[in-house]
Amino acid sequence: MIWVTWRQHRSQAVAGLAVLAGLAVYAILLGTSMRTAFSHDDLAGCLARSQGSACPDAVGAFSNEFGSEVNQAFWAVALIVPGLIGVLAGGSLIARELEFGTWRLAWSQTVPRSRWLAVKLALVTGGLIVLGAAMTAVITWYRAPMDRLTGRLDAHIFDFEGLVLTAYILCAFGFAVLAGLLLRRSIPAMIAAFVPWLAIRLVIEFVFRPHFLAPLTTTCNATLPNQAGGCGYGLGFVPQATGHIGDLVLSANNGVVTYQPADRFWPFQFIEAGIFVALTAAALGATIWLLHRRATWAA
Amino acid sequence: MAEYDAGGSVPALRTEHLGRRYGKVWGLRDCTLEVPAGAVAALVGPNGAGKTTLLEMIIGLLEPTEGQVSVFGETSRADTAATLARVGYVAQDHPLYRDFSVADMFHLGRAMNPSWDQQLATARVDALDIPLQRKVRRLSGGQQAQVSLTMALAKRAPLLVLDEPVSSLDPIARLEFMRDVMAAAADTGADSSLTFLISSHVVSELERFCDWLIVLANGHVQLAGPADDLLAAHRLLTVPRATPDAELPGTVIHRDDSDRHSTALVRTDPVQPAVRGHAGWQADPVSFEQLVMCYLQRPPTAATTGNPAPAAARPGPTGKEVTR
Numbered sequence: 247m248i249w250v251t252w253r254q255h256r257s258q259a260v261a262g263l264a265v266l267a268g269l270a271v272y273a274i275l276l277g278t279s280m281r282t283a284f285s286h287d288d289l290a291g292c293l294a295r296s297q298g299s300a301c302p303d304a305v306g307a308f309s310n311e312f313g314s315e316v317n318q319a320f321w322a323v324a325l326i327v328p329g330l331i332g333v334l335a336g337g338s339l340i341a342r343e344l345e346f347g348t349w350r351l352a353w354s355q356t357v358p359r360s361r362w363l364a365v366k367l368a369l370v371t372g373g374l375i376v377l378g379a380a381m382t383a384v385i386t387w388y389r390a391p392m393d394r395l396t397g398r399l400d401a402h403i404f405d406f407e408g409l410v411l412t413a414y415i416l417c418a419f420g421f422a423v424l425a426g427l428l429l430r431r432s433i434p435a436m437i438a439a440f441v442p443w444l445a446i447r448l449v450i451e452f453v454f455r456p457h458f459l460a461p462l463t464t465t466c467n468a469t470l471p472n473q474a475g476g477c478g479y480g481l482g483f484v485p486q487a488t489g490h491i492g493d494l495v496l497s498a499n500n501g502v503v504t505y506q507p508a509d510r511f512w513p514f515q516f517i518e519a520g521i522f523v524a525l526t527a528a529a530l531g532a533t534i535w536l537l538h539r540r541a542t543w544a545a
Numbered sequence: 546m547a548e549y550d551a552g553g554s555v556p557a558l559r560t561e562h563l564g565r566r567y568g569k570v571w572g573l574r575d576c577t578l579e580v581p582a583g584a585v586a587a588l589v590g591p592n593g594a595g596k597t598t599l600l601e602m603i604i605g606l607l608e609p610t611e612g613q614v615s616v617f618g619e620t621s622r623a624d625t626a627a628t629l630a631r632v633g634y635v636a637q638d639h640p641l642y643r644d645f646s647v648a649d650m651f652h653l654g655r656a657m658n659p660s661w662d663q664q665l666a667t668a669r670v671d672a673l674d675i676p677l678q679r680k681v682r683r684l685s686g687g688q689q690a691q692v693s694l695t696m697a698l699a700k701r702a703p704l705l706v707l708d709e710p711v712s713s714l715d716p717i718a719r720l721e722f723m724r725d726v727m728a729a730a731a732d733t734g735a736d737s738s739l740t741f742l743i744s745s746h747v748v749s750e751l752e753r754f755c756d757w758l759i760v761l762a763n764g765h766v767q768l769a770g771p772a773d774d775l776l777a778a779h780r781l782l783t784v785p786r787a788t789p790d791a792e793l794p795g796t797v798i799h800r801d802d803s804d805r806h807s808t809a810l811v812r813t814d815p816v817q818p819a820v821r822g823h824a825g826w827q828a829d830p831v832s833f834e835q836l837v838m839c840y841l842q843r844p845p846t847a848a849t850t851g852n853p854a855p856a857a858a859r860p861g862p863t864g865k866e867v868t869r
Contacts, residue, residue, distance in 0.1 A: 247657065249656045250657065253652070346643070348641070350606065351641065353606060354604055354606060355629065356630045356700070357626065360624065542608045
């Protein structure tokens with residue numbers, strides 16, 4: 247079965263490696279020039295001494311040069327990539343067999359279909375985890391200088407580091423496998439899986455994630471220097487109210503600031519990845535149950 | 546034709562009151578039949594008669610709603626390795642992975658079947674001049690059918706189920722394919738003989754190859770038994786049109802009325818009909834195809850009397866009729 251799974255998914259594995267290679271080329275080119283700029287202006291030393299407040303020009307120049315590209319633009323493009331990878335790997339896994347009638351061949355060999363499915367899911371899931379982890383490592387490496395300036399809790403960074411990128415891929419995969427069993431067609435299954443995946447992904451990011459843990463509050467100290475327009479962000483990503491890089495300000499009203507502290511990156515990663523892994527498990531569990539029932543359930 | 550033992554030994558296939566319901570509709574109901582070891586059985590019926598439903602339950606792809614299947618005495622349970630191992634299957638349109646080479650398909654067979662016979666598989670495609678490295682999508686329909694059959698044979702299962710194996714082939718490929726099936730049925734070496742169950746909605750292509758006949762219509766078995774016995778037990782009577790059914794010997798299965806004459810298929814076992822003494826009566830042996838067609842044209846209500854009991858135990862008016 248391992249050979250069968252490899253033979254049927256090897257072109258997808260090659261495509262996955264191509265995506266990873268393309269990402270790595272981009273990351274090495276941009277990551278290298280970011281590193282050069284970062285050390286050229288001794289941003290590391292300045293950040294260590296003063297959270298960047300002693301060298302506003304250098305921070306501003308670095309942010310201007312790289313900020314929109316590696317934060318906003320990268321996020322906008324890479325938002326859908328985990329979903330695409332997941333649905334492309336999962337949409338055809340069962341649907342292709344039903345679409346072309348090869349299920350009669352696949353499931354009439356001396357391997358019960360439940361075992362056939364278990365082996366395929368285990369191997370493809372394993373491959374996707376490796377791909378997701380490798381993509382995360384590449385992105386984390388190339389973004390490292392920017393992360394020093396911004397922290398990692400902002401959505402533009404959070405979505406591509408730690409655990410969540412891999413969990414997003416798995417969730418889209420699970421949805422697509424289930425949709426493939428229900429719809430019996432690969433392409434419709436991919437679309438039917440991608441749309442709810444993206445909806446859930448965005449709702450969690452914008453509605454639930456800021457409140458995974460109760461936010462902290464502080465009062466805005468208006469005497470701090472470089473105060474720009476009230477109690478929100480001042481220079482770069484250092485909130486005026488907390489004075490600490492990477493703290494994520496949720497709201498600032500009448501001098502009361504609510505925020506998530508930067509050191510909640512990992513708890514938030516575990517919570518969000520946990521949600522997506524649970525969705526994956528629910529979808530794959532339903533698939534296993536339905537496929538077994540298809541054969542053994544006597545109407 | 547393979548020799549089979551009609552009594553005593555364990556049948557290759559037995560179904561008892563087998564039924565499968567899809568929602569509220571029965572795809573197959575109360576199907577009881579036996580195929581002896583070594584037989585080449587034809588399963589004949591129109592499209593939608595329940596053939597594929599029956600075959601999927603025999604193979605272990607589908608769980609019966611009621612009744613049970615046993616293969617060589619072992620009760621089948623859907624989707625278990627033990628059941629799947631007992632049956633080789635060539636599905637309708639012989640599905641294969643189009644981007645696989647023939648060698649890849651055999652690799653899959655080896656990976657998914659513990660009793661796989663690689664030597665048999667490669668020798669067969671060699672003899673058929675099918676290159677091992679050729680992609681499935683570049684094979685002709687006949688060659689794809691042959692690769693499917695080869696995979697079913699190399700699985701080394703004692704019962705082989707072929708669902709409409711030739712319906713998508715041209716006439717020459719049909720003939721060649723059926724000849725190869727017969728060769729495989731005969732050439733079983735030291736193994737116990739193979740048993741074949743071959744479904745088709747076209748009768749003529751099975752006629753000369755099969756020694757056991759099962760007619761399925763409207764989800765019920767209409768007729769089942771050794772082909773020769775069934776042919777011997779039926780006669781095609783040509784009688785004057787006015788003759789009522791009750792005067793005909795045996796059980797009238799089907800009747801066609803033309804202007805002056807009626808043609809009736811009658812089941813007359815155990816005694817042959819006496820037509821002497823009836824002016825204008827004629828009794829002819831029936832062909833395989835005529836037999837099947839007449840049973841298929843029976844109204845659905847008659848179906849419950851299908852699959853008749855063994856001749857000796859069968860009550861009926863036949864004796865009285867022929868003594869006139």
